[in-house]
Amino acid sequence: MAEGENDLHTGRKTTGHEWNGIKELTTPVPKIVLFFLAVTFLVSLLIWVLAPTWPTGSAYTKGILGIDQRTSLETSLKRSAARTAPWRNEIEQSNFETIAQNTELMKTVRSHGARLFGDNCAMCHGADATGGIGFPSLVDDQWLWGGDPSTIMETLRVGINSTNDDTRISQMIAYGRDGILTLEQRRSVGAYVRSLSQSHEISTADIEKLEAGATIFAQQCASCHGPDGRGMQSVGAPNLTDDHWIYGGGSADIDETLRNGRHGVMPQWEKRTSATDRKILTLYILDLAEGAQ
Ligand code: HEC
Numbered sequence: 389m390a391e392g393e394n395d396l397h398t399g400r401k402t403t404g405h406e407w408n409g410i411k412e413l414t415t416p417v418p419k420i421v422l423f424f425l426a427v428t429f430l431v432s433l434l435i436w437v438l439a440p441t442w443p444t445g446s447a448y449t450k451g452i453l454g455i456d457q458r459t460s461l462e463t464s465l466k467r468s469a470a471r472t473a474p475w476r477n478e479i480e481q482s483n484f485e486t487i488a489q490n491t492e493l494m495k496t497v498r499s500h501g502a503r504l505f506g507d508n509c510a511m512c513h514g515a516d517a518t519g520g521i522g523f524p525s526l527v528d529d530q531w532l533w534g535g536d537p538s539t540i541m542e543t544l545r546v547g548i549n550s551t552n553d554d555t556r557i558s559q560m561i562a563y564g565r566d567g568i569l570t571l572e573q574r575r576s577v578g579a580y581v582r583s584l585s586q587s588h589e590i591s592t593a594d595i596e597k598l599e600a601g602a603t604i605f606a607q608q609c610a611s612c613h614g615p616d617g618r619g620m621q622s623v624g625a626p627n628l629t630d631d632h633w634i635y636g637g638g639s640a641d642i643d644e645t646l647r648n649g650r651h652g653v654m655p656q657w658e659k660r661t662s663a664t665d666r667k668i669l670t671l672y673i674l675d676l677a678e679g680a681q
Pocket residue numbers: 505508509510511512513522523524526530531532533534540543544548558624634651652653654655657669673
């Protein structure tokens with residue numbers, strides 16, 4: 389077919405291509421498309437000049453405006469530090485009691501504390517801080533290491549069995565694995581431990597073991613858990629007479645505790661949080677605990 393032939397229906401020229409009698413018209417690209425193509429090209433030229441664009445090996449062209457992600461991040465960090473400075477300073481300089489009595493400041497503690505707790509602590513202690521198997525509740529008013537604000541803040545700083553040089557060290561001895569107590573002795577002292585908090589659930593078979601259990605307890609356990617089993621905060625040994633358990637209070641749980649010991653690990657927060665954030669977290673936990681009572 390001849391090139392440039394006129395199409396009968398539209399009057400337009402054809403390209404000269406033909407497939408089974410179908411011919412292609414030489415329709416030009418619409419003007420609007422060309423227009424926007426030109427505009428985008430000009431805009432890109434402008435951006436090359438104004439903003440960082442081309443890599444030049446180890447650096448890049450900076451552009452007239454000198455936009456830099458690093459400096460914009462620094463500015464926005466500075467801006468947010470300036471915004472939070474007033475209440476941060478107040479929290480840093482006031483003691484725990486003064487802050488707890490300041491309703492305005494406690495609003496900030498609650499909102500900022502909830503975020504810090506959610507980001508750093510909730511995966512172990514639970515979103516509402518009530519803990520779970522292996523992770524103590526922080527709102528049950530039972531403290532392994534002590535519940536006054538400065539002690540809690542110190543626990544946060546150093547952690548428990550952590551990598552911090554000042555870490556708190558918590559070690560429940562593996563009486564079975566280390567061959568210190570026989571199975572029979574562990575069962576007796578286990579029954580005795582359960583009788584301390586759950587005397588109503590002790591079976592008659594267990595009652596016979598209580599005397600032997602009490603003797604073993606006095607010899608082996610009292611040095612850490614106290615003669616009456618109420619725990620000792622200087623070594624992080626839990627109170628065994630209440631009904632709050634880290635690892636469970638059933639006979640199988642206590643058997644496991646006595647056989648293999650326990651060695652709970654709480655990370656240190658000295659390197660990952662500021663002292664102000666640890667103060668906020670302490671106030672936040674105590675506030676939650678108060679609400680939970
Ligand atoms: C990796 C899990 C984990 C994370 C994350 C964690 N904890 Fe802990 N935390 C523990 C364990 C386990 C213990 C108990 C250790 C033990 O058995 O002696 C503990 C103990 C504590 C104690 C001591 C409680 C007492 O009775 O004395 C406090 C307070 C505490 N955590 C607060 C926090 C806060 C606040 C955060 C977040 C900044 C946090 N924890 C993050 C695992 C964790």
